[in-house]
Amino acid sequence: MIRWTYAFIDRPTARVGLATEFWEAVTGTRASAMWGDRGEFTTLLPEGATGADACLVVQAVGGAGGAHPDLAVEDVGEFTARATLLGAVVENLGPELTVLRSPGGQPFCVVPWHGQKVRPPVVGGPGRPESRLDQLCLDVAPAAFDAEVAFWTALTGWDGTPADHREFHALRPREDLPVHLLLQRLDEARPASAHLDIACPDLAAGRAWHERCGAVPVREGPTWTVMRDPAGGVYCLTRRDPVTGR
Numbered sequence: 001m002i003r004w005t006y007a008f009i010d011r012p013t014a015r016v017g018l019a020t021e022f023w024e025a026v027t028g029t030r031a032s033a034m035w036g037d038r039g040e041f042t043t044l045l046p047e048g049a050t051g052a053d054a055c056l057v058v059q060a061v062g063g064a065g066g067a068h069p070d071l072a073v074e075d076v077g078e079f080t081a082r083a084t085l086l087g088a089v090v091e092n093l094g095p096e097l098t099v100l101r102s103p104g105g106q107p108f109c110v111v112p113w114h115g116q117k118v119r120p121p122v123v124g125g126p127g128r129p130e131s132r133l134d135q136l137c138l139d140v141a142p143a144a145f146d147a148e149v150a151f152w153t154a155l156t157g158w159d160g161t162p163a164d165h166r167e168f169h170a171l172r173p174r175e176d177l178p179v180h181l182l183l184q185r186l187d188e189a190r191p192a193s194a195h196l197d198i199a200c201p202d203l204a205a206g207r208a209w210h211e212r213c214g215a216v217p218v219r220e221g222p223t224w225t226v227m228r229d230p231a232g233g234v235y236c237l238t239r240r241d242p243v244t245g246r
Contacts, residue, residue, distance in 0.1 A: 002156055003113040004072035005179035007136050007196060009058045010065040011231040013040075018214075019231035020044075020058045025213045026198070027056060027133050028123030046120040053116035055178035056133060065233055067194040068106070069136050069179065071156075072113040079110050086154050087147075103151050104144035105192035119178045122242045127212075129205040132242035135197035137182045144192070145185040152181060172245070180245055196235040197224075199242040206237045 011019035020031050020042050029044035032054075040060040046052035057070075073079040080098045084090060087103035098110045124130035140148045149169050153160045158171040158181070167185040182197065200206035207217060207225050218226040223239040240246060 002071050002073055002173065002177065003175075004053070004055070004116040005173075005177045006055050006057055006070035006072070006111075007133065007179045008068050008070055008109075009056065009196065009233070010061045010067055011058065011229075011233055012065055013060040013062065015231035016042075016058060016060040019229060019233065022214050022230050023056065023058060026131075026210055026215075028125075028128075029054075029056065029120075031058075052118045052120045053178075055116075055120060065231070067136055067196050067233075067235075068108055069181065069194070070109040070111050072111050072116065074113050076110050076112055083110070083155055086151055088151070088155075102148060102192070104140055104148040106138050106140075106148070106194060119176050128209050129200060129202045130242055131198050131200040131206055131237075133196055133198045134178065134242065134245050135180045135182055135199070135238075135240075136194050137184050137197050137236065139184050139186055139193045139195065141186055141189045141192070143189065145183065148192075149183055152183065156181070195233075197238050198235065199240040199245055200237045201239055201241065203237055203239050210237065 009023055024031055027044060028047055030047045032043040032045055035041050042058045043054050044056040045054050076098055083100055088100045090100050092099040101107055122130050122132045152171055156171055158173045161170045169183045171181040203225050210227055214230040215227045218228050225237045228234050
């Protein structure tokens, strides 16, 4: 059983400072000290939210970066074994971290659960519309989409729901976990990737706030706006309820 979820914001090492400052601003968090063997991780801590547990981490990586989920569980070995039975491939096996790829090639990690249980709150304030970074969208090539939906549904045990737009399939946990999953069927065959989704009912105000923080708009969708952060990473503002995610 998945007890907590993280969204990892993977950005090129040379620009990770820009990414950290930007994501601090738009998520209402503060950056921890850098940690990891090479100082490659920075946790974004909920600012002013008493008792809230962190669920966002910026990671310095080689290449263009992207995003990936970390799943916190009580028994890493058991969960990893189940993931491999479902078709995942282990890339690195460590005492506190197992790195895997889904059958379609999406990286994800399995880590021990350390009692996290309080979801960070919706953020907002003067000049900043209410929003919450609450979803990772897994971008999947057409040929792999059905298999990826089956894999992630079985692995998480979450409720799967086809979304209003046929190219999307939402996975929602019954527990109050901070980061949910959405699978998107792409129009082209390309390697698996993921991007961040921010629930923001007022898209125009959200776009304006993010532009003031340094992002640039890429394109508009029916209920979303694609943005690019100062480190070059693409993400979406989506017209969803930041409390329920729907």
